[in-house]
Amino acid sequence: MFDSLKSKLKGVRSRFSREIEESFIEEVSLDEEISSPTPLTASKEVSAETESSDIPEASETPEPKVPSEIKKDKVAFSAKVRTLLKDREVHISEKKIEGPLQELEIILLENDVALQTVDAISTQMRSELTGSTKKIGSSIDNMVMDALRDALLDVLGEGFSLTSYISTHDHPVKVLFTGVNGAGKTTTIAKVAAYLKAEGYSVVIGSGDTFRAGANEQMKTHADRVGVKVIRHQEGADPSAVLYDAVEYAKAHDIDVVLADTAGRFHNRANLMNQLAKIKRVFKPDIVAYVDEAVAGNDAVIRAEEFNNAVGTDVVVLTKADMDTKGGAAISIAHTIGRPIMFLGTGQEYTNIIPFEPETLVSDLLGDE
Numbered sequence: 437m438f439d440s441l442k443s444k445l446k447g448v449r450s451r452f453s454r455e456i457e458e459s460f461i462e463e464v465s466l467d468e469e470i471s472s473p474t475p476l477t478a479s480k481e482v483s484a485e486t487e488s489s490d491i492p493e494a495s496e497t498p499e500p501k502v503p504s505e506i507k508k509d510k511v512a513f514s515a516k517v518r519t520l521l522k523d524r525e526v527h528i529s530e531k532k533i534e535g536p537l538q539e540l541e542i543i544l545l546e547n548d549v550a551l552q553t554v555d556a557i558s559t560q561m562r563s564e565l566t567g568s569t570k571k572i573g574s575s576i577d578n579m580v581m582d583a584l585r586d587a588l589l590d591v592l593g594e595g596f597s598l599t600s601y602i603s604t605h606d607h608p609v610k611v612l613f614t615g616v617n618g619a620g621k622t623t624t625i626a627k628v629a630a631y632l633k634a635e636g637y638s639v640v641i642g643s644g645d646t647f648r649a650g651a652n653e654q655m656k657t658h659a660d661r662v663g664v665k666v667i668r669h670q671e672g673a674d675p676s677a678v679l680y681d682a683v684e685y686a687k688a689h690d691i692d693v694v695l696a697d698t699a700g701r702f703h704n705r706a707n708l709m710n711q712l713a714k715i716k717r718v719f720k721p722d723i724v725a726y727v728d729e730a731v732a733g734n735d736a737v738i739r740a741e742e743f744n745n746a747v748g749t750d751v752v753v754l755t756k757a758d759m760d761t762k763g764g765a766a767i768s769i770a771h772t773i774g775r776p777i778m779f780l781g782t783g784q785e786y787t788n789i790i791p792f793e794p795e796t797l798v799s800d801l802l803g804d805e
């Protein structure tokens with residue numbers, strides 16, 4: 437999942453660290469250290485905090501150095517500056533991180549992160565890394581990592597736990613699934629049903645896709661496999677009536693959750709969008725879940741926004757995350773439409789669904805152990 441983005445983020449993180457470190461190495465007047473017999477004249481922020489024990493002794497009669505010795509000196513010197521920087525207060529100017537920031541922006545754009553989300557991540561990184569004096573903790577790498585983690589968490593928002601919602605609201609909780617054709621709504625409903633059953637909740641499915649030939653049978657097959665009752669009418673029936681019946685069944689049988697399927701549709705099909713508005717009026721969902729493919733990248737973000745504007749959306753489910761190497765939709769969608777992600781679909785098995793937790797995604801993206 438999101439492998440291309442992961443490896444690129446790793447690269448740009450090292451570049452941030454390198455550039456920040458190198459700029460301090462320059463400040464500590466490298467030439468002077470290598471060629472002159474005088475002690476290291478550490479300058480600016482670092483020198484102010486360097487203790488006398490950190491400063492190498494000057495030899496009285498220095499021998500001229502051969503190139504290999506100079507190289508070794510440089511390496512040793514960089515290591516020394518790195519040590520000096522740890523637990524020090526330093527000032528990082530915007531200039532020092534401009535190059536890597538631009539690289540980060542390009543990487544995010546190339547991986548389908550929406551422009552406004554890229555801007556937000558970049559602004560947050562800039563403000564967290566620069567400006568006032570910073571205390572570098574264990575290392576510059578960690579400081580960069582923390583800034584990137586905070587920026588990503590900021591755009592990902594809080595996530596949405598369906599089980600927490602169910603445990604704190606009246607039953608039956610009604611979830612309406614909307615989205616474009618073939619995004620994976622029907623499969624997702626079966627996966628969510630299996631997930632909720634495993635969490636100890638009873639579920640009924642309303643087969644509200646009465647439009648596509650074979651959709652009823654497909655839903656029934658999935659429901660049978662995960663052991664959940666499905667309410668169906670004949671093909672072409674009014675989906676609002678099917679879903680109304682599903683709610684009545686849930687009330688009569690003390691069922692915790694109703695999961696309602698709908699036919700796939702595009703936001704620009706006015707009659708189908710009006711039908712969805714009617715379904716909402718009759719079914720009165722507690723949660724409207726917009727389903728789209730993570731692999732669709734920017735298109736998924738644009739469609740989610742259009743659905744949200746047309747019929748409203750409370751949460752998003754991104755399917756086929758297992759096939760998505762970029763992660764752009766997962767990173768941008770909550771920030772762009774202002775609605776949290778509820779689940780990620782990660783394969784074709786019924787167990788291939790994970791509740792979306794921003795911290796887990798960010799740890800995965802940044803390669804935490």
Ligand SMILES: Nc1nc2c(ncn2[C@@H]2O[C@H](COP(=O)(O)OP(=O)(O)OP(=O)(O)O)[C@@H](O)[C@H]2O)c(=O)[nH]1
Nearest residue numbers: 617618619620621622623700755756781782783784
């Ligand atoms: N790899 C992968 N495939 C998935 C995932 N979710 C769904 N699919 C596949 O996507 C295809 C379409 O899924 P459906 O559930 O039929 O899609 P739908 O949105 O109900 O389709 P319509 O009824 O046309 O609106 C199927 O082949 C699913 O197995 C996922 O998370 N990963």
